Amino acid sequence: MTAAEPRYVVLGAGGLGCPALLGLRMAGATRVDIVDHDRVDASNLARQVLYDLGDVGARKAEVAARRLRAAGIDARAHVRRIPLDRPEALAALLDELGRDAIVLECTDAPALKFACNDALVAHGGRGVIGAALGLRGQAIAVQPGSACYRCVYEAPPPAELLPTCAQAGVLGPAVGSVGFFMATLAVALANGGADEAAGRLFVLELGSGIIRPLAGRPRPGCSCGRAHAPAACS
Amino acid sequence: MPTVRIPTPLRKFTQGKEEVSIAGANVRELLANLEVAYPGIKERICDDAGAVRRFVNVFVADEDIRFLENLDTAVRDGDEVSIVPAIAGGR
Numbered sequence: 219m220t221a222a223e224p225r226y227v228v229l230g231a232g233g234l235g236c237p238a239l240l241g242l243r244m245a246g247a248t249r250v251d252i253v254d255h256d257r258v259d260a261s262n263l264a265r266q267v268l269y270d271l272g273d274v275g276a277r278k279a280e281v282a283a284r285r286l287r288a289a290g291i292d293a294r295a296h297v298r299r300i301p302l303d304r305p306e307a308l309a310a311l312l313d314e315l316g317r318d319a320i321v322l323e324c325t326d327a328p329a330l331k332f333a334c335n336d337a338l339v340a341h342g343g344r345g346v347i348g349a350a351l352g353l354r355g356q357a358i359a360v361q362p363g364s365a366c367y368r369c370v371y372e373a374p375p376p377a378e379l380l381p382t383c384a385q386a387g388v389l390g391p392a393v394g395s396v397g398f399f400m401a402t403l404a405v406a407l408a409n410g411g412a413d414e415a416a417g418r419l420f421v422l423e424l425g426s427g428i429i430r431p432l433a434g435r436p437r438p439g440c441s442c443g444r445a446h447a448p449a450a451c452s
Numbered sequence: 453m454p455t456v457r458i459p460t461p462l463r464k465f466t467q468g469k470e471e472v473s474i475a476g477a478n479v480r481e482l483l484a485n486l487e488v489a490y491p492g493i494k495e496r497i498c499d500d501a502g503a504v505r506r507f508v509n510v511f512v513a514d515e516d517i518r519f520l521e522n523l524d525t526a527v528r529d530g531d532e533v534s535i536v537p538a539i540a541g542g543r
Contacts, residue, residue, distance in 0.1 A: 224533065230542065230543075232542060232543040233542050233543050234542035234543075235542075236541065261535070262543075283466070288473075324542055325542065325543075326540050326541050326542045326543045328538060328540040331538075331540065348542065349538075349539045349540050349541055350539070350541050350542050351460055351461070351539040351540075351541035351543050352460040352541075353460070353540065354459065355458050355539075356536075356538075356539055369510065370509060370516075371506065371507050371508075371538045372507070373505060373534040373538065374506075374538065374540075375507035375538050375540075379496065379507075380538075380539075380540060388541055388543075392505035393542060396542070397542075409524055411457070419509075419536070421534070421536055425470075426470070430534070430535070431514070432509075432511050432514055432516065432536065433509075433511065433515060433516035433519065435519055437518065437519075
């Protein structure tokens with residue numbers, strides 16, 4: 219291991235986080251921080267494939283880190299609940315973990331997706347924000363100079379208009395595909411090979427077998443404008 | 453007619469259809485006709501002032517209409533119009 223090897227921070231070790239972590243492992247990642255406050259529930263086991271029956275009741279971050287360490291990865295668990303109404307708390311956590319890390323936002327909280335985006339943009343960070351619902355997923359890679367999540371969506375949806383996995387359903391292989399895709403984008407960011415992909419919203423229509431890359435331009439007036447080059451986002 | 457791709461959360465308005473064919477010379481007309489065909493769907497896409505909601509995007513042929521002519525963006529026969537709301541699942 220060398221200091222130059224990329225470090226990843228995975229926020230959320232659930233349906234998206236587990237496959238994202240496996241994807242990072244498959245890519246040869248050597249340093250991973252895992253942030254999650256939740257405990258393993260028996261109902262998680264089908265799609266959260268880092269856990270088994272013996273882990274029920276244990277902290278997901280700790281179990282996931284242990285699994286990765288068993289594979290030779292320097293994995294650290296952070297059992298933290300990030301307050302949804304205090305985006306500065308996430309920014310402080312990312313500061314604490316090191317701004318050079320590539321962040322994978324794998325939670326199911328819209329507020330955290332925006333907070334993660336804003337924290338990345340404010341500090342010139344790199345990361346991937348993703349979500350999955352039913353047979354559909356979304357992912358966007360953000361790096362300095364690219365469009366950001368807020369260029370695509372200006373604000374989170376209100377809770378009453380946001381369908382949950384319980385309402386719309388979630389299919390394990392679909393959320394797994396999105397998690398692996400997020401890991402792929404994160405590794406591309408780490409390797410400097412994401413210039414074409416960064417800033418584009420990828421819509422994964424997994425029931426139809428379609429991955430659709432949509433737009434990719436910094437939005438004039440976006441709050442990230444100060445971080446984009448003036449010519450790109452005034 | 454243009455084809456409109458319906459996202460998962462809005463398919464309850466289209467009887468589960470992923471795609472529907474809707475007439476309209478531009479996005480504004482298309483959304484109005486979508487509402488006629490599938491009542492209740494437009495208020496999920498547009499706010500009370502008629503603007504596309506801040507957590508929804510509309511793409512014509514994979515281009516964000518905000519970078520085109522917004523609701524006045526022309527649509528043609530065979531164009532694919534995608535309605536893409538923010539989603540947040542993943543637990």
